Amino acid sequence: MSAQSDLLLRGVRRARAAIAADLIGQLKTPRGWLTLVLRLRAFVALITIVVAFSVISSDYFTGSNLLVMTEHVAVVAPMAIGETFVILSAGIDLSVGSTAGLVGMLTGGLLNNGLILHPLGIVVWFNVPLVVLIGLGIGATVGAINGAVITKLGVAPFIATLGMLSVARGLADLRSNGNTFPDLAGTSQDHNTGFGFLGDGTILGISFEIWVLVLVIVVAAYVAKRTVFGRRVYAVGGNERAAELAGIRVHRIKIGVYVISGICAAITGLLITSELGAAFPDTATSYELNAIAAVVLGGTSLFGGRGRIGGTVIGAFVISFLNDGLVLVGVSSFWQLIAQGLVIVTAVAVDEAQRRRESRVAASVASLIEEVAQSNEKVLTA
Amino acid sequence: MTALQAGSVVLRAEGISKVYGSTLALHGVDFTLYRGKVNALAGENGAGKSTLMGILAGAIQPTAGRIVIDGEAVELDSPRTAGDRGIRLIHQELLLFPNLSVSENIFAGCELRSAAGVRLREQERRSAVLLEQLGQRINPRTVVGDLPVGLQQVVAICKALAQEVRVLIMDEPTSALSAREVESLFSVVRGLVASNVAVVYISHRLEEIIEIGDFVTVLRDGRLVAEAAVPDIDAHWIIERMIGHDPETLFPHESRPVGAALLEVSDVSLLRPGGNHRLDRVRFSVAAGEIVGLYGLMGAGRTELLETLVGLQPRASGQVVVDGAHVEHKSVGERISRGLFLVPEDRQRGGLVQSLSVKQNISLASLDSLQTFGSLLGRREVSNANRVATAVGVKVADIDFPVTSLSGGNQQKVVVAKALLTDPKVLLMDDPMRGIDVGAKTELYRIMQRLAKQGMAILFTSSDLTEVLGMADRIMVIASGRITGEFSRAEADAQAIVAAANPRAIPQAA
Numbered sequence: 067m068s069a070q071s072d073l074l075l076r077g078v079r080r081a082r083a084a085i086a087a088d089l090i091g092q093l094k095t096p097r098g099w100l101t102l103v104l105r106l107r108a109f110v111a112l113i114t115i116v117v118a119f120s121v122i123s124s125d126y127f128t129g130s131n132l133l134v135m136t137e138h139v140a141v142v143a144p145m146a147i148g149e150t151f152v153i154l155s156a157g158i159d160l161s162v163g164s165t166a167g168l169v170g171m172l173t174g175g176l177l178n179n180g181l182i183l184h185p186l187g188i189v190v191w192f193n194v195p196l197v198v199l200i201g202l203g204i205g206a207t208v209g210a211i212n213g214a215v216i217t218k219l220g221v222a223p224f225i226a227t228l229g230m231l232s233v234a235r236g237l238a239d240l241r242s243n244g245n246t247f248p249d250l251a252g253t254s255q256d257h258n259t260g261f262g263f264l265g266d267g268t269i270l271g272i273s274f275e276i277w278v279l280v281l282v283i284v285v286a287a288y289v290a291k292r293t294v295f296g297r298r299v300y301a302v303g304g305n306e307r308a309a310e311l312a313g314i315r316v317h318r319i320k321i322g323v324y325v326i327s328g329i330c331a332a333i334t335g336l337l338i339t340s341e342l343g344a345a346f347p348d349t350a351t352s353y354e355l356n357a358i359a360a361v362v363l364g365g366t367s368l369f370g371g372r373g374r375i376g377g378t379v380i381g382a383f384v385i386s387f388l389n390d391g392l393v394l395v396g397v398s399s400f401w402q403l404i405a406q407g408l409v410i411v412t413a414v415a416v417d418e419a420q421r422r423r424e425s426r427v428a429a430s431v432a433s434l435i436e437e438v439a440q441s442n443e444k445v446l447t448a
Numbered sequence: 449m450t451a452l453q454a455g456s457v458v459l460r461a462e463g464i465s466k467v468y469g470s471t472l473a474l475h476g477v478d479f480t481l482y483r484g485k486v487n488a489l490a491g492e493n494g495a496g497k498s499t500l501m502g503i504l505a506g507a508i509q510p511t512a513g514r515i516v517i518d519g520e521a522v523e524l525d526s527p528r529t530a531g532d533r534g535i536r537l538i539h540q541e542l543l544l545f546p547n548l549s550v551s552e553n554i555f556a557g558c559e560l561r562s563a564a565g566v567r568l569r570e571q572e573r574r575s576a577v578l579l580e581q582l583g584q585r586i587n588p589r590t591v592v593g594d595l596p597v598g599l600q601q602v603v604a605i606c607k608a609l610a611q612e613v614r615v616l617i618m619d620e621p622t623s624a625l626s627a628r629e630v631e632s633l634f635s636v637v638r639g640l641v642a643s644n645v646a647v648v649y650i651s652h653r654l655e656e657i658i659e660i661g662d663f664v665t666v667l668r669d670g671r672l673v674a675e676a677a678v679p680d681i682d683a684h685w686i687i688e689r690m691i692g693h694d695p696e697t698l699f700p701h702e703s704r705p706v707g708a709a710l711l712e713v714s715d716v717s718l719l720r721p722g723g724n725h726r727l728d729r730v731r732f733s734v735a736a737g738e739i740v741g742l743y744g745l746m747g748a749g750r751t752e753l754l755e756t757l758v759g760l761q762p763r764a765s766g767q768v769v770v771d772g773a774h775v776e777h778k779s780v781g782e783r784i785s786r787g788l789f790l791v792p793e794d795r796q797r798g799g800l801v802q803s804l805s806v807k808q809n810i811s812l813a814s815l816d817s818l819q820t821f822g823s824l825l826g827r828r829e830v831s832n833a834n835r836v837a838t839a840v841g842v843k844v845a846d847i848d849f850p851v852t853s854l855s856g857g858n859q860q861k862v863v864v865a866k867a868l869l870t871d872p873k874v875l876l877m878d879d880p881m882r883g884i885d886v887g888a889k890t891e892l893y894r895i896m897q898r899l900a901k902q903g904m905a906i907l908f909t910s911s912d913l914t915e916v917l918g919m920a921d922r923i924m925v926i927a928s929g930r931i932t933g934e935f936s937r938a939e940a941d942a943q944a945i946v947a948a949a950n951p952r953a954i955p956q957a958a
Contacts (some may be wrong), residue, residue: 294815307798309798313780
């Protein structure tokens, strides 16, 4: 019987040598086009969308339309970028749409009516930079509450932020009893003019929104990739217990990502409100779905620990360019919903397939390296 | 063995080999099961016991060899076909549904059906009969999660007995049981044997094998090394064959100078939610240059103790002093910066962040020293990670490779490298040798020796006698949350350690 297993062992060795040769071959030759397409799938999707709509409509691939579409991206992308941090930490933030709405209403109220201090009978007016800061502060507060409920009370992120989705929207309605703040222009004697610049202004001929987008991308990518906080977010999302054992204060990191998400949602809320020139209580309703879709399209894993800010940005472009294209060629909004849903599910399915593929190759290459190292050692010791 | 009649053999596994990827888990093993006997199987972790049992139970397909039942070669291609032949496996983790009732568990997968659905009443009635046969008074409607582990074991046995049983495989059935529960389990086993069932009994507790076993088979490194009738042998005989190789070659020990105590633990206690002690006034110290082994069976409190020391158990009481400084009220991170680091039991669960690269895993616990104003110092991270990775001999082409692409031994070295980067004074290692191959074990032990030589205090745990006997300068034994024995390397003796680790040998605490 032992002869039989010796034979087996020899067979195993031979098979291993064959696999090794094959892998080395794979590493040397350029990757197949399929692998390349899979890896750059979000880009490929974006290019496909642009090419397809350019063929259908001559108005799509024009400088002015591309700029308009990019402005649309600039409004949604900050929210999606904030959501990326939450999802990287293996959480989810469903409240970002409502947070944007709440920020819009509260800042709109400040510009329209000022802050009325009832007991003193006075009205305090804030200039636009202060109003913007207050708006960002409101977003941060909403995020901090989310984070505290999740970490200190142990409520699952899905539920905690689902609750906040409802509460923040309710507060937005409550602020004006469901009405709109129609005029955010401000007056010069109150020193609060200029809010419209956020949504309509340009610097060096490029819209302010796009500058904001660039700034948010650069800062977020830096935080994610080059800061201790960012690394810890990946660690907490990848394996919370290992993070804890490494001395990372997991609660702090989690609260941090929800604060970032709240601030980013506030940026989106401020941009929309400024662009519209009025604050509606139902601003940014269901935007959380677009944000999550952009994150997922960009290749960030909903299980946490894996993903990139750049991916989310491309994801936001894909969703925006797709929607705008469908509008441009006159497809009904119902079809837009269907298209968006199909794109998201397809993206995740492709993502899973590709991850399995890559981890297989990586594992075989690494085990090969170990074997080579071991046999080298044997040669050295012999 | 010649005295046995051929008719008493119920099952023979002949020349079983099993290949996993590039490792040979079983190497031409023959295994004979006798009807109405307790056939004990002994061997160290990784010796191939579970693989062999998986093959008998149809869960694993052998690469070579055959299984003969009643003189007829059979193919057990699934647990179902093995079950049809009367072979049932009770898994170590029991694999019950804690949210379902006793009777629902017993008949899970073989529900008694009628046109109107599952016959719950009939299931309960039959469950009660089965439980009665085992001498247990358990209400079949009780939710299994509410039962103590000993009774859950009984439920698992009933589940096996609900259908025809000829071979019952019990994988470490006593690992989580108290002394009294073990006694009642043994009477159940004797009852089964009396009704002509062939029982396969796997246990780390050799004295149990001696007590309940009729035949014993010893596996080592996937090979059959010895078979005997239990009356002819003793526990020492089994240990010798289990270990086989000289521990000195696996763990080349050298003595080191011992310095001042770096870790002093006193009166550390941890209560279960129920009020029992998980840890009971634990007191010990580890000195610079010392490698101390903490031996204990599963559930003895090894992991709880180490988790308490690093601050993962906020409800624990007692004092923990690292190099003269009290750390018992400090957070995990503060304890790390004081020089206390835990290499946890399960690499996958607590040691590694699978989604990060080798480098990012190594630097994870030292990020505070790799930053200015929150920004990572990329080059310093790379050079530091490379330095410790080289120091422990992580074999990887590029430290930017994903950590999951490494082998078990190499992954464990990454965890040790992560620990080293925090510059620890005391290194706690929970079962560091688990799931890594023999060569990697020797290498890891060399690293531990080198660190100790440099003045580190090392405390490791193990449930493997070879490891504690081979690696430790001093051995402490933990049982039921208490330190029940302490041996110097010179006086350490396998039987005394096993005796100290056995909860039954301990007088009940007042």
